[in-house]
Amino acid sequence: MDNQTADVDAVQQRFAQLGVNGSANLTSTTTTDHVSNPTPAAAPAQPARQRSAYVPPHLRNLPPSQQAQPAPAAPSFVGGPRGGPVAWGGSRDVQPAAAPRPDGGRAGGSWGGPSGGDQHAGGYQQRGPRGPPSHAKDPNDEFAHRPDVKGRDPRMEQQLYGAQHNSGINFEKYDDIPVEASGHDAPEPIVDFANSLLDELAKSNVKLAGYHHPTPVQKHSVAIVTSGRDLMACAQTGSGKTAAFLLPILSQNFKDGVPDRPPTGGQNYGRRPKVSPSSLVLAPTRELAMQIYEEARKFAYRSWVRPCVCYGGQPMVDQIRDLERGCELLVATPGRLVDLIERGRISLANVKYLVLDEADRMLDMGFEPQIRRIVEKEDMPVSQARQTLMFSATFPRNIQMLARDFLNDYIYLTVGRVGSTSENITQRVEYVEEDDKRSVLLDLLYSDSTNSGKANLTLVFVETKRNADMLCNFLQSNNFPATSIHGDRTQREREQALLSFRSARTPVLVATAVAARGLDIPNVGHVINFDLPSDIDDYVHRIGRTGRAGNTGKATAFFNLHRDKGVVKELLEILQEAHQEVPEWLDACRKEAEREMSFRGYGGARRGRGGSSRGGSGGSRFGGNVDFRKSEGGFGPRGGFDNKPQGGGYGGGYGGGGYGGGQASQSTSNSNNNWF
Ligand SMILES: Nc1ncnc2c1ncn2[C@@H]1O[C@H](COP(=O)(O)OP(=O)(O)OP(=O)(O)O)[C@@H](O)[C@H]1O
Numbered sequence: 001m002d003n004q005t006a007d008v009d010a011v012q013q014r015f016a017q018l019g020v021n022g023s024a025n026l027t028s029t030t031t032t033d034h035v036s037n038p039t040p041a042a043a044p045a046q047p048a049r050q051r052s053a054y055v056p057p058h059l060r061n062l063p064p065s066q067q068a069q070p071a072p073a074a075p076s077f078v079g080g081p082r083g084g085p086v087a088w089g090g091s092r093d094v095q096p097a098a099a100p101r102p103d104g105g106r107a108g109g110s111w112g113g114p115s116g117g118d119q120h121a122g123g124y125q126q127r128g129p130r131g132p133p134s135h136a137k138d139p140n141d142e143f144a145h146r147p148d149v150k151g152r153d154p155r156m157e158q159q160l161y162g163a164q165h166n167s168g169i170n171f172e173k174y175d176d177i178p179v180e181a182s183g184h185d186a187p188e189p190i191v192d193f194a195n196s197l198l199d200e201l202a203k204s205n206v207k208l209a210g211y212h213h214p215t216p217v218q219k220h221s222v223a224i225v226t227s228g229r230d231l232m233a234c235a236q237t238g239s240g241k242t243a244a245f246l247l248p249i250l251s252q253n254f255k256d257g258v259p260d261r262p263p264t265g266g267q268n269y270g271r272r273p274k275v276s277p278s279s280l281v282l283a284p285t286r287e288l289a290m291q292i293y294e295e296a297r298k299f300a301y302r303s304w305v306r307p308c309v310c311y312g313g314q315p316m317v318d319q320i321r322d323l324e325r326g327c328e329l330l331v332a333t334p335g336r337l338v339d340l341i342e343r344g345r346i347s348l349a350n351v352k353y354l355v356l357d358e359a360d361r362m363l364d365m366g367f368e369p370q371i372r373r374i375v376e377k378e379d380m381p382v383s384q385a386r387q388t389l390m391f392s393a394t395f396p397r398n399i400q401m402l403a404r405d406f407l408n409d410y411i412y413l414t415v416g417r418v419g420s421t422s423e424n425i426t427q428r429v430e431y432v433e434e435d436d437k438r439s440v441l442l443d444l445l446y447s448d449s450t451n452s453g454k455a456n457l458t459l460v461f462v463e464t465k466r467n468a469d470m471l472c473n474f475l476q477s478n479n480f481p482a483t484s485i486h487g488d489r490t491q492r493e494r495e496q497a498l499l500s501f502r503s504a505r506t507p508v509l510v511a512t513a514v515a516a517r518g519l520d521i522p523n524v525g526h527v528i529n530f531d532l533p534s535d536i537d538d539y540v541h542r543i544g545r546t547g548r549a550g551n552t553g554k555a556t557a558f559f560n561l562h563r564d565k566g567v568v569k570e571l572l573e574i575l576q577e578a579h580q581e582v583p584e585w586l587d588a589c590r591k592e593a594e595r596e597m598s599f600r601g602y603g604g605a606r607r608g609r610g611g612s613s614r615g616g617s618g619g620s621r622f623g624g625n626v627d628f629r630k631s632e633g634g635f636g637p638r639g640g641f642d643n644k645p646q647g648g649g650y651g652g653g654y655g656g657g658g659y660g661g662g663q664a665s666q667s668t669s670n671s672n673n674n675w676f
Pocket residue numbers: 166210211212213214215218235236237238239240241242243392393517518519520544545548549
């Protein structure tokens with residue numbers, strides 16, 4: 001038997017063991033054909049089909065006698081953990097035990113963690129006896145004249161900036177995206193980093209990070225924040241929002257100079273002093289918090305600003321120990337931060353810069369009480385005495401209400417249409433019945449692995465934790481190296497799964513919505529919505545895990561009318577908005593769904609939102625690309641609003657259910673526990 005035949009046999013055996021039943025008509029078509037063109041009428045009521053053994057796409061058009069004959073070599077993923085290929089048919093051991101440590105060997109996986117030695121950009125010189133020696137400053141150093149800037153540390157630079165993934169492809173195309181900044185006296189955007197008002201150390205770190213041009217959101221945000229204004233910014237996924245808030249804040253920190261107070265905040269009535277950061281970033285998920293923290297380390301390099309991160313699922317004692325070594329910029333999830341405040345370990349009295357990243361997600365996850373407590377009921381300075389920034393790719397109206405309470409005379413910045421998807425992502429929607437989903441998924445994974453010449457990672461989203469485990473097991477049992485991430489896995493397991501995925505050891509990650517937001521993983525080439533989410537904003541964030549920073553990516557959604565009719569209208573709008581191909585059957589499904597909903601008396605989209613998730617207009621989701629202050633009383637401090645929480649729905653958009661009574665968080669907090 002020659003090698004090729006052996007490969008094909010191996011592939012055949014793998015698929016033969018699937019226990020996945022392909023339908024009769026599926027076996028005679030290509031991947032695309034069998035899923036994308038059902039007639040709308042036929043789609044909901046598929047005839048009973050005879051089940052047969054799964055036949056991979058490359059063999060489908062051959063007569064049965066040839067189906068076991070030579071075919072393409074077994075697919076492989078290039079770029080395994082040590083740069084070598086990882087064959088699909090390789091080991092089933094998907095544990096990332098010996099994965100490389102891009103962080104230079106910190107404890108606790110790729111995310112490191114406060115307990116894993118001192119990995120802080122600003123902290124390495126403050127280390128105790130076990131740390132490396134301080135790096136003396138070269139007299140020719142460009143910062144030789146600045147006592148607040150430390151010497152260079154090549155090892156640290158390698159750790160922080162070693163693996164740059166910004167390809168720069170299409171990056172300039174961002175300049176075509178329409179930008180709107182509303183609010184009075186919005187400052188002019190910067191043109192480039194070099195000529196901006198950023199502190200010189202910030203500029204130097206930007207260069208080290210490999211950022212040559214600012215993205216549109218960065219151009220505006222740098223100008224707005226350095227001019228001292230509050231900001232609410234909406235920009236597409238992957239468009240550089242993290243640096244858009246970290247850079248100007250750190251730059252302001254550098255300009256402000258080392259504060260004239262002890263790094264740990266001073267008096268605490270005989271107890272250990274409280275940690276008292278000057279910048280606080282709140283993020284919804286642990287993984288996102290870690291990611292922001294890692295970015296902060298890049299931009300804080302050589303400075304006195306020491307970033308720290310705190311999130312649940314990790315021993316509090318380690319985090320406290322790390323905080324006590326000094327913390328000027330704290331990235332935290334709201335729950336853990338409240339715990340630390342309750343234990344008297346953190347004071348917010350010195351906060352000058354407050355950021356809420358993915359604020360809408362935090363509300364959806366039920367964090368509104370914690371956020372309001374942190375911002376309004378502890379010792380944080382009032383909005384006029386701090387700068388507050390809110391960032392997200394989507395901005396439902398309830399978030400605008402939060403902005404009204406937290407922000408002061410802010411600029412509302414939209415880059416592109418709010419909630420739109422990047423045109424760098426090619427989106428496809430395939431009609432797939434529930435029973436066929438696994439089989440179609442295998443087709444897609446198989447064809448990706450044969451077509452792609454580079455290390456492409458695939459992220460598969462499902463709705464429930466249980467389904468994530470089951471699908472992951474299914475893929476593993478078919479020799480597709482996969483791992484999973486969801487809320488029932490321990491933090492360590494979650495971090496290991498991400499590390500394993502990032503390093504392409506397991507190039508398929510099955511995830512619930514816990515991985516939908518903010519995660520920035522290079523080389524995610526394909527996002528598959530195995531289950532479409534019930535909220536279209538989640539769709540936008542999920543597919544935004546690919547096509548980031550000007551790179552291209554693709555997204556495939558499995559749609560069927562039985563399950564997904566609630567999102568069909570908004571999905572269609574998103575496709576049109578991003579100039580994507582809209583299958584005719586999808587439009588027919590929309591009509592069918594609308595007919596059914598009007599028959600049942602639905603007011604609009606699901607979850608009690610009586611209409612669009614933006615603007616509350618009840619119409620198009622893109623009707624709400626507006627600063628709501630425009631329609632409700634103009635700008636200026638507080639925009640002329642009273643500060644009371646809203647009682648009922650907003651403009652008819654939120655009165656129907658989950659968002660009534662100002663309790664947006666509670667209506668969906670359970671879903672966080674059960675689903676993610
Ligand atoms: N000016 C820039 N030049 C080159 N790369 C950049 C620039 N700004 C950001 N990036 C890179 O782009 C990627 C995406 O950035 P980031 O994670 O901040 O996006 P985002 O807008 O926050 O996305 P999401 O909405 O999904 O959270 C990151 O890898 C980041 O390092």
